[in-house]
Amino acid sequence: MRILIAEDDPAIAAGVSASLRQGGHAVDHVADGARADAALRDTPYDLLILDLGLPALDGSDVLQRLRKRGSGLPVLVVTAREGLRERVRVLDLGADDYLVKPFALAEFEARVRALLRRYTAQGAPELLIGKLRLDLPGHRAWLGETPLELTAREFGLLEALAARPDRVTSRAQLIEALCSWDEELTDNGLDIAIYRLRRKLADSGTQVRTIRGLGYLLEELKNGDAKINETRADETKDSQA
Structure with missing residues (x-):
């Protein structure tokens, strides 16, 4: 927030x-x-x-x-x-x-x-997307009943996407949501955050989907859906963080 x-x-x-x-x-x-x-x-x-x-x-x-x-x-x-x-x-x-x-x-x-x-979340205390359960005001997340350990930046990224269900969020909107006036987040820093968040959401029934040329969408995977995770962030190695 x-x-x-x-x-x-x-x-x-x-x-x-x-x-x-x-x-x-x-x-x-x-x-x-x-x-x-x-x-x-x-x-x-x-x-x-x-x-x-x-x-x-x-x-x-x-x-x-x-x-x-x-x-x-x-x-x-x-x-x-x-x-x-x-x-x-x-x-x-x-x-x-x-x-x-x-x-x-x-x-x-x-x-x-x-x-x-x-x-937030249309007044609901929690937001459910697949196995992912979010308490946005409390800054807590779970996969099923297991707490999901996220850094402040990763949670902020997940929060910015979850606050716009079924809508694409641009890179500029994500950077604006994650940073205050006295902070800065580079494109590469955003890519790394997206890459790491995707890894932590693996097998959760939820994905951060890339909408080419527009931004990103947090969505629940349906049966038979293929994960669409190819972005620059996916190509970023942890050693580059």
């Missing part, structure tokens, strides 16, 4: 960013409302963590503009402003949840998981 944090307190921003990145998310951070509004216009996100007391443009205005554009992006407001009237006001503006500072990091992480679970 790719998450935007709009927070002008450096300590809070650093703490929640580290927590989210440790959970395998790609995280972007802005420290004022104007930059948050611009980022939300230009980049597709899966969640917005929004402080209300932002410079340049108040967080309430950022939220109003987001909803006026018709976006259904889930928004967790994190603010020092408390009181029932303020919470009601912000929820009525379109926030999905509200957390008052100071807060326990464990509660923040639980609220993030709850919001992502609500808005």
Whole structure:
């Protein structure tokens, strides 16, 4: 998942960013409302963590503009402003949840998981494709009942493909989903991640299929289907990683 944090307190921003990145998310951070509004216009996100007391443009205005554009992006407001009237006001503006500072990091992480679970996989807590079972918000995967061990990048790749069932995901979309502004992923790095993910999905009844000239598709193999796994990633040896 790719998450935007709009927070002008450096300590809070650093703490929640580290927590989210440790959970395998790609995280972007802005420290004022104007930059948050611009980022939300230009980049597709899966969640917005929004402080209300932002410079340049108040967080309430950022939220109003987001909803006026018709976006259904889930928004967790994190603010020092408390009181029932303020919470009601912000929820009525379109926030999905509200957390008052100071807060326990464990509660923040639980609220993030709850919001992502609500808005991913069409609201289903788990996604099933062949023998592959995914808990996207919890960043867990199984083949049948056996846990599937994935690196953060491999899970991010699987997540980006699973979030678009029966639709082709381009290389550019995969790179964008896997990287925040301060990270970089080369074409060769993406090929290696795809190659390794395919190896771990072997005999799972699920494949990452190459759609020539367009991108990739995560699909369940039917009886008699042949695996279509020829890409540059398949030709990449582990020694090149």
